[in-house]
Amino acid sequence: MLKRALGSLEGQSETWPKVFIVSEKYEVSSLMFPAEGSPVNVLTSRHCPLLLTDSWRTSLQDGDFVIGGVFSIHYQHNTMIYNYTFKPEPPRCTGSLNVRSLRFSRAMIFAIDEINNSTELLPGIKLGYQIYDSCVSVPVAVHIAFQLTNRQDPVFYKGENCSQSGVVMAAVGDSASTPSISISSIVGSFNIPLVSYFATCACLSDKQQFPTFFRTIPSDHYQADALAKLVKHFGWTWIGVVHSDSDYGNNGMASFLEAALRERICVEYIESFFRTDPASKIRRVADVIRSSTAVVVVAFTAIGEMKVLLEELARDPPPPRQWIASEAWITDPNLMRFSFCAGAIGVAIQQSVIPGLRDFLLGLSPSEAAASPLLSKFWEEAFNCSLTETFSDKRACDGTEDLNTLKSSYTETSQLRITNMVYKAVYAVAHAIQNAVCSKTNGILQCDKHVRLEPKQVLKELKEVNFSKNGYHVSFDANGDPVAFYELINWQKSESGVIELVTVGYYDASLPRGQEFHINRNLTWLDGGTQVPVSICSESCPPGTRKVLQKGKPICCYDCIPCPEGEISNMTDSPDCFPCPREFWPNSNRDACFPKPVEFLSFDEVLSIILAGFSVSGAFLAVITSVIFFIHKTTPIVRANNSELSFLLLFSLTLCFLCSLTFIGAPSEWSCMLRHTAFGITFVLCISCVLGKTMVVLMAFKATLPGSNAMKWFGPPQQRMTVVSITLVQVIICIIWLVVSPPVPVKNLSTYKEKIILECALGSAVGFWAVLGYIGLLAVFCFVLAVLARKLPDNFNEAKMITFSMLIFCAVWITFIPAYVSSPGKFTVAVEIFAILASSFGLILCIFAPKCFIILFHPEKNTKKHLMNKN
Incomplete structure (x- = not known):
């Protein structure tokens, strides 16, 4: 046969x-x-004779139950153009070996041998395996998937005790997401579980599409979150992104961009490519990286894509970039030869230890290698010798070759990460098979290897797997994913210049939100620097400014605009400014609010001191004048000008001078009421005295006319009554004002935005202007009478002096009104004091200065004869 x-x-x-x-x-x-x-x-x-019909099956071992294995041991497969004249050939893997993936496949064999030799796991049962090379190719993966589901291999059976070697209970693989999607889509229809050790695409967590898919490596959903938090942790808000144009890269990048958006990270460019793309496209991606302003580049790529990109970047002086790596390539030793990537940081699968694996890998002998075409190729490429061919340019392998001396990814077991994922995947399948075919009787585990086990039974048990191996826990959630845990890896140059992988932190998705990410060691950045590189589109806006987005650019590109007057921002990168409370005002930097300074006319100001000096001087001058008049009260000039009204006028002028002091200092309820009422009453008293003197002068000359008896109506009692009556009217006005709506101290917040003016509010504006109006009315009336009496025949006519004094008084108070209304803050009070002092000085100087001059310096003129002289 x-x-x-x-x-x-x-x-x-x-x-x-x-x-x-x-x-x-x-x-x-x-x-x-x-x-x-x-x-x-x-x-x-x-055992049973078996004829293999495919070229991608690399290893085979029969057993009671068979586990499939899929690994990307080659990176390329042959491509042919068919003309439909002959039967298409099966796809074949070509190119050089990926010895790292070869180590993965050998780790699966090691794990199965370890299980077969174990007395605790599947005792009495031997596991077999069928290991395939997918060469990261979807067409090859599809062929492998059909091979895994083919219960009847093309075999020649002999005997009746042949095991069903074609029945695969489960499969371990693949290393890439896209082939895993293809395989899982096919084997899932037959309820064959697929446990991947390196397929991280978040799309594979969808149990509607991939109900039989499991994995021992975390989903890219967590990796994307970890990478986004990593970028945010170092303050990078302006980054570039490159990713594989595959399911792994496209889905992973979609998850990363979603996480980056949550972290308010902006992306300058997004470039996708595949390792088989034309060189022009790879060059274009490299040129985008070179010309960009983003210093940080997040590379969500598979090893193959990253290799061709770094090779292109290395052709010219590579740009200084801080690389953020996905777990697919951060631990690949073949990429660490690109020294310009020193300082790269990324997430990686947890480092682990597998006892006995190194001895198993290094225990490969030349005879064992010669028995397998794949191992023969590895051996020949590793030692540059030939195991089988006699006529070859290479020397013949002489058996002295030693794997211990080989520096290769195959022998590198100090950084076992993905290898441990393979190891755990095999053990997960073994535990599922044990739960399906074994049971404990009297505490003894017994297994039936003759039971007809179906893949769907293994699928069911795989969902419940929960065990620990070598200190690492293995279980699957409802989506077939493990608990996500990543190490943070930094490429650091050693003293010898060799790049080494250094663990600097971790990301644990099982921790509470906000506590998943930790860095516990110093990092090395691009160009070997120790300072964190800066990668931002715009500098942070300091407090006191707000961000204004630049038109047509991402939110990370903005201008910093100073806060407007009266508003502050007290944090970095504030989107808005906010106003201070009413009684507060920003400092010069506009980053904090401080109480507004309170302003009033205080006694310690220069202006207040000057005004107070004039006020006291005026009062002192009035007192001195009173003393002079009192000493010379019997002289004609004093007696001729109504000495009683003169003394009352001097007293009122003294009060006028002193009442201006009530306007200085912090306003209070009493000072506000006193200053306006005292001012109004004393001035009315003063003007009423002047009015009385004017009327006396006018009536004195009228009384000299024959038959006139006018003076009897303007004697001392009438003069007193006139002064009291006129003053009483002002007193009544002030009382009504104080009762209805008195002046009160207020904080004026409207005149100045940056300070508070402490002033007296008028209360009733009608009352205030009634007081001023009454004073003005009396002043005008007095001025008219004085004008009428100014040319009366007399050597010393007091009406002339009263005219000048009233002219000054009226001029001062007419100009006071616009000045009072327009003067801001404390200067309003100063204008009012100035008007009081100016009018008071006008009265005392015009009325009393000439008399005092004659009394003191020209006593010869202080005679009745001189006063009556009409020349």
Whole structure:
């Protein structure tokens, strides 16, 4: 039968299978080869004979239950253009080996051997495996998926105790998200679980589309959140983004951009590419990175894409960029040769230890390598020798080659991360199989290897898996995902100049929100610097300014505008300014509110001192004048000018001078009421005295006319009554004012925005202007009478002096009104004091100064004869 099967291949293309596993019953020498010159590799199996028909199966071991394995051991596959004239060939993996993925596949074999030798897990049951190379290719992955679901391989059975080697209970793989999506979509229809160790696309958590998918590596949903928090932690708000044009890159980048938006991070550019894209596109992506202003670049790429990008950037002097890496490439040792990426930081799977794995990997012998085409290729590339071919440019391997001396990703076991994910995936499947076929009887675990186990039973048990291995917990949530835990890795140059992976922190999604992210070690940044690089579109707006977005640019690009008058911002990058409370005002930097200074005409000001000096001087002058008049009260000049009214006038002038002092100092309820009423009453008293003197002068000359008896109506009693009556009217006006709406101290917040004016509010404006109006009315009336009496015949006519004094008085108070209304703050009070002093000085100087001059310096003129002289 086997001869007939081999004979049927005669004449076929050399691309048909070249590896055969046959029963040990058949001797190799008796086989008929399909064609002369077409070598066939023949291996024997102790169990059922099996003929392999695919070129991507790399390892095989029969067992009671078989686990599939899918690894990307090559990065390329052959591409052919078909003309539909011959049967298409199966896709083939080509190119150099990815020895890191080879280590992953060997770790699966190690784990299965460890389980088979264990007395605690699946005792008495032997696990088999079928390991495939997907070469990161969807077409190859699809072929592998159908192979995994094919219960009946093209085999030649002999005997009745053949195990069902074609039945795969579960599969471990793949390393990339896109092939995993293809495989899971196919095997899921047959309820075959797929446990990935490196497929991180968040889309695979969708149980509606991928009900049989599990993974031991966290979803990119958490990775994206971790990367966004990492960027935000260092204050980077202006970044560039590159990602693989694949399910891994596209979905991962979508999750990252969503997280970046939550963290208010702006993206200058987003570039996607695939490793097989034309060189021109890769060059364009590199040029975008070179010409950008963003110093930080987040690379959510697979290893293959990152490799071609860094190679392109290395052609010219690479730009100084701070690289933020996804877990796919941050720990890849082959990329660490790009020294310009020193300082890169990213998230990585937790570092782990797998006892015995290093010895297993290094224990590969030349004879074992020669038995496998894949291992033969690895051995020959590693040691640059030939294991099988006689006629070769390479030297023949002599058996002295030692893997311990090899510096390769295959032998690098100090940074086991993804390898541990493979290890945990195998153990997860083994635990699920044990839960399905084993049971405890009297505390003893017993397993039935003859039970007809279906993949859907393994799928059911896999959802409930919960165990720990080597100190690492393994379980799956409802989406088939593990608890997310990442280490933060920094590429740091050692003293020898070699880039090393240094763990600087971690991200634990199981911790409470806001506590997941921690950094516990110093980092090295681009160019070996110790200072965190700056990557922002616009400098932060300091307190005292607000952000105004630049038109057509992201929210991270803005201008800083100073807060308007009266408003502050007390935090960095404030979007708005807010006004201070009414009694507060911003400082010069406009970042804090301080109480407004309170302003009033205080006694310690220069202006107040000057006004107070004039006020006291005026009062002193009135007192001195009173003393002079009192000493010379019997002289004609004093007696001729109504000495009683003169003394009353001097007394009222003294009060006028002193009442101006009530306007100085902080206003209070009593001072506000006193200053206006005292001013109004004393001035009316003063003017009423002047009015009385004027009327006396006028009536004195009228009384000299024959038959006139006018003086009897203007004697001393009438003069007193006139003064009292006129003053009483003002007193009544002031009382009504104080009762109805008196002046009160207020804080004037409207005149000045930056300070408070403490002043006396008038209360009733009608009362205030009634007081001033009454004074003005008396002054005008007095001025008219004085004008009428100014030319009366007399050597010393007092009416002339009264005319001048009233003229000054009226002029002062007429100009006072606009000055009072327009003067701001404390200067309003100063204007009022000035008007009081000016009018008071006008009265005392015009009326009493000439008399005092004659009394003191010209006593010869102080005679009745001189006064009566009409010349």
